[in-house]
Amino acid sequence: MRRMTARPANAHQARLLRLLRDGGPNSRAQLGDQVDLSRSKLAVEVDRLLETELVVADGLAASRGGRRSHNIRLNPHLRFLGVDIGATSVDVAVTNAELEILGHINQPMDVREGPVAVFEQVLSMAAKLRATGLAEGFDGAGIGVPGPVRFPEGIPVAPPIMPGWDGFPVREALSQELGCPVMVDNDVNLMALGEQHAGVARTVADFLCVKIGTGIGCGIVVGGEVYRGTTGSAGDIGHIQAVPDGRPCACGNRGCLEAHFSGAALARDATEAAEQQRSPELAARFEANGTLSAVDVAAAAAAGDATALDLIREGGNRTGQVIAGLVSFFNPGLVVIGGGVTGLGHTLLAAIRTQVYRGSLPLATGNLPIVLGELGPTAGVIGAARLISDHLFSPA
Amino acid sequence: MRRMTARPANAHQARLLRLLRDGGPNSRAQLGDQVDLSRSKLAVEVDRLLETELVVADGLAASRGGRRSHNIRLNPHLRFLGVDIGATSVDVAVTNAELEILGHINQPMDVREGPVAVFEQVLSMAAKLRATGLAEGFDGAGIGVPGPVRFPEGIPVAPPIMPGWDGFPVREALSQELGCPVMVDNDVNLMALGEQHAGVARTVADFLCVKIGTGIGCGIVVGGEVYRGTTGSAGDIGHIQAVPDGRPCACGNRGCLEAHFSGAALARDATEAAEQQRSPELAARFEANGTLSAVDVAAAAAAGDATALDLIREGGNRTGQVIAGLVSFFNPGLVVIGGGVTGLGHTLLAAIRTQVYRGSLPLATGNLPIVLGELGPTAGVIGAARLISDHLFSPA
């Protein structure tokens, strides 16, 4: 099948496409209820969308008491590619136009191998998904990278953990390779978009999405739109000082949040505890694997290991203190916690909640849910698909 | 003269009114250059605005090489009232439609006397300004109060330093009294609006405006619009923890920024230093007045008093640490420092800059100006006028 290239011709069409994306197949009459257009106008715009083949007829809807309406839906052959490049692994997924995941693969990979090597792997993963018959090609792709991005151009800028990527024209290069439009963003922003589209943040206009993985970042959503800051580095909370004169951090300062709590810090603390024989559970796991990660800490904690629980609690307290400050400043309607450490679960969440509810004023915390992300590892790829669909479903 | 009641009928008219507000009198041809409307369309909209008397003809413009264009300007009889209620004083000013201050008075007043007493004084100040012939009435008023506001309704919510105002219908009450439209906002947000309209932030889309007065607050501007948060308490940074296990704060926590540095904290520290004879300058001033304020500290510092300088530096360091965190999080294009303590000047600014440039990552600070506000005590009233004019110059 040839790929779709059409774009909505005006704001009305864009609106309709997004309604179909977010609400699934829909009858013309139901669409009419949602858009405040005259029947004739709506019919004209829908007909034009049908001509572009972006949407297709989809049988008859159930009767609402009279003549049955004709259903329409987004073209079921449309395919988006969602790519979430983490520090130590890559997720690639294929979605339909309604952003439902049709196929998803994850592979370990060190982002420091550089853009060329990583993209080779991404493309082979995409090819593998295509080979299963899920897609014959892609109509658009969203890419998340673990560092700041100059958003309009889709180019990483001064990314601390992936220095080889600085200035690499990710958007252009991948657009060439894939032969479709591409948008690039920070992985944390994509997680926020994902949770907004299909997760816990569906109904909230202003929220924060804290991702605790190898590093720590925070997606900021203002009025339903991701806020990226002046240079694309907004939400970079890993290097906020959490402990005065604390541990040295890779950034050159001391006491950064990330130095005290993150996937990497947790692994180091756990290894230290194992070596010093402060924790039988962790020592046993260290013995078995020769290395420890956040997953091991989670397992030890689940088994009731006091040291592991302490590590989680203390990290949660640090993180919670920082978040408390952000809550005072930003007054969000929701805080989502996500990323690799969600395995640490409610011990972590409880510690964060305690600090935030204690450290911020009641007006800001009074009605503030602090919850774990709902989508887990799929948040990033769904967010990536959402990013490119937002771009394509907007007036040209 | 009868008051204007007309509002722009559509977005084009609103756009034109704002151009005239921000750019002053303008020729029709120049307006045409800025708005991307056909000449005919522009002529129609301008004629309609002339009919409403919101704008008036204003002679002929200089020739640009051919026929001279007709100038138009906002009706010179339009008057806005800007009110900035601080913790310890009230500013009231009258502006024309271009938001130029025509008259401005300031009076000490304790906000804790409650809304009824304060509004009595505000109304008498407004009457005094009117009596000078500057205005025959007001076409709109903006009010700033030192606490969070439920913005759509214009009602303070849970304001810590003005408990008697909780739930008082400020907007409605003042609209009744003044007989014109009223908008209410947090005083810090109005300072940000003021600096954006006529001060240092004219060309920046995303910036922070930190106001250090009796308390500490922060105006947040995202994409040119003030961000107020879910419950109107965004920017309430005075109660972010700056010192672990620090001084007790009125809010019940310990180590809040406001407890360690603010007009109130500075006065207390200075008094203590004077009583303990650690500072001859401060002691002398304490002797003379029986009380000390930030102004005295500024004067002592200017005279080279080491203790005063230390107080300022330490406060600046604390504030700078908090701002460093906010800069990492928000990645603004500018940070403005304002409020009563601007008298402390460059000693304070230098301390803040040091902490921010040291404590945030280079990508966020690389091109980040940190400057004092340009408007001083007029920022609030200009912001108030801007607030109501934004409201009135938008489609009904």
Add this chain to the structure above:
DNA sequence: CCTCCTTTGTCCTGAGAGTGGAAAAAGTAG
């Protein structure tokens, strides 16, 4: 003062967007 050129303002026509009524089409309920 006159001519030529530029800019500004006005008028007019035609294309397109959009509304809302009428009627046909397709159901349901009894």
Add this chain to the structure above:
DNA sequence: CTACTTTTTCCACTCTCAGGACAAAGGAGG
């Protein structure tokens, strides 16, 4: 089979708006 509802199409009419033609007003040079 009838009465009523909902959906869809068709059509006439209004409104907006762009852009061209032209008139008005001014500058520059002779």
